[in-house]
Amino acid sequence: MSTDLLxxxxxxxxxxxxxRRTLHMVPELSLHEFKTxxxxxxxxxxxxxxxxxLWGEGFIADLDAPNGKGRVALRADMDALPITELNDIPYRSTHDGVAHMCGHDTHxxxxxxxAKLLSARKDKLTRSVRFIFQPSEELPPGGALGLIEKGxxxxxxxxxxxxxNPQMETGTVATAVGAITAAADIFxxxxxxxxxxxxxPHEALDPIPATAELVGMLQTLVSRRTQPGKPAVVSVTKFSAGTTHNIIPDRAELMGTVRTYEESVRxxxxxxxxxxxxxxxxAHGLKHEFKYTRGYDSIVNHESGVQAVAEAASEVVGKGNVNTNFEPQTWGEDFAYYLQHKPGAFxxxxxxxxxxxxxxxxxxxxFNVDESCLPLGVAVMARLAL
Structure with a gap:
């Protein structure tokens, strides 16, 4: 069957x-995916x-199986990024400062x-198929929660x-049981x-030395405050204070990100x-402000879902080209919320x-994609649906 699908x-x-090229040329930002x-x-x-x-520009599209039972959902995200594309290609983005540099046009x-392939084989469907077209994956809190809330x-x-994944060769597939992406938070x-x-300086309360001390202390969160073997990342990415050389400021600020795979570590x-x-x-006689924003949760794949992906992908690209022990990534993705409600895999x-x-x-x-990956993705998704 998979040979036929491929x-x-x-x-x-x-x-x-x-x-893909039609969508690539007219990218739209999160929550503004109108024409897309x-x-x-x-x-x-x-x-x-x-x-x-259902929610914003998001929608579902149902392909009902006349003789099937049950329903599987397949999700695609729609938004682009605020990036000016530098590729010299005929189908380059026509929207200044906006481009599909994460490949959602591919998805x-x-x-x-x-949908096109399966609709031509409607009589062979063993279950109905729902396609979820989601807005705003790139902009937290993301579109997944809104769509889930709307049913x-x-x-x-x-x-x-x-x-x-452009850093994997076309013709390969990767997944893993458990966490496959990190929870991505901001502090x-x-x-x-x-x-x-x-x-x-004795007449002031200088926040800079204390803030510098805090930066050093934050580096011990992973090395001394979390259990070895449970990965985490704490990165201070912004330290701002003062305006000129002869003024002690009254305020110093830090910003950064935390990436974790387990809620207990988070x-x-x-x-x-x-x-x-x-x-x-x-200790320094200062006041403090602390704000922690939870980003997307970690995607945690179900074992049954990974097994289904492995079987489907093996039939399409060959077992030797399927990695089911892929190292978890430290980027975030709101597909996590779908898997908190239903079994499956990413x-x-x-x-x-x-x-x-x-x-x-x-x-x-x-960024660009090898477009020969498109039919491979279609065949794997179609096999999962069947």
Whole structure:
């Protein structure tokens, strides 16, 4: 069956390429995916799917199996990034400062291609298929929560999603049981003292030395406050204070990110970070402000879902090209919330091609994909649905 699906998907290469390039040329930012959403919905309606608008520009498209039982959901994200594309290609982004540099045009194309392939085999479906077209993956709190709240997972038994990876060669697939992405959080800290003349520091309460001390202490959160063997990242990425050489400021600020794979580690870091901030402030006679923003949770794949992905992908690209022990990534993705409600899995689809020079990472201004990955993604998704 998978050979049949792959051959059929490869016959769609021209159509898939056209769809992807059409979307690539007119990227839209998070929560503004107006024409993108309209284009995808129109394509799916023409294929006979029932389109239902749910949240923002997000929608579901149902392909009902006349003789099947149950329903599987396949998700595609739609938003682009605020990046000026530097690729010299005929289908370069026509929207200044906005581009599909994360490959969501690829994800939408694969979803539409899967719908096209399966709608032609409707009588062979053993269960119905729901396509979830999600806005705002790039902008926390993300579009997944809004769609879930509006019922996108109602009557769904399993849910699957993919992300292209240009640092994996086309023809490869990767996934893993358990955490496959990190929870991605933001912290903002301010230590507040009393400003004064730089020549008379004894008359001021200088927040800079205390804040520098706190930066050093935060580095111990991973090495001394979390259990070895449970990965975490704490990065201070911004330290700002003062305006000129002869003024002691009254305020110093830090900002950074925390990445974790387990909720217990995440909670411990939050608790310890706030405690350290308060302790340093008190020791130096300063006031403090602490703000911690939880980003996307970690995607935690279900074992049954990973097994299904492995079987489907092995039939399409060959068992030797499927990695089921992929190292968890430290970027965030709101597909996590779907898997908190339904079993399933998230996997990575190789979209790079070193011989063609397609190796730039996600979010690079020169990011691109090897379009021969499109039918492979379609075949894997279609096999999962069947």
């Amino acid at each position: 051959n059929a998907a490869k016959e769609m290469q021209e159509w898939l390429t056209t769809q 959403s309209e284009h995808c919905a129109q394509q799916l309606t023409e294929l006979g799917l029932k389109v239902t608008r 939408m194309t694969i979803a539409m291609g899967t 996108c997972l109602e009557a769904v038994d399993e849910v699957y999603g993919l992300h292209n 903002e800290i301010a230590l507040v003292g009393r400003g004064g003349h730089a020549s008379r 909670a411990r870091i939050i608790e310890e970070m706030e405690r350290m901030t308060a302790a340093v402030a008190q 996997f990575l689809l190789g979209s790079g091609n070193s011989s063609k020079g397609i190796t730039e990472p996600l979010h690079s201004a020169r």
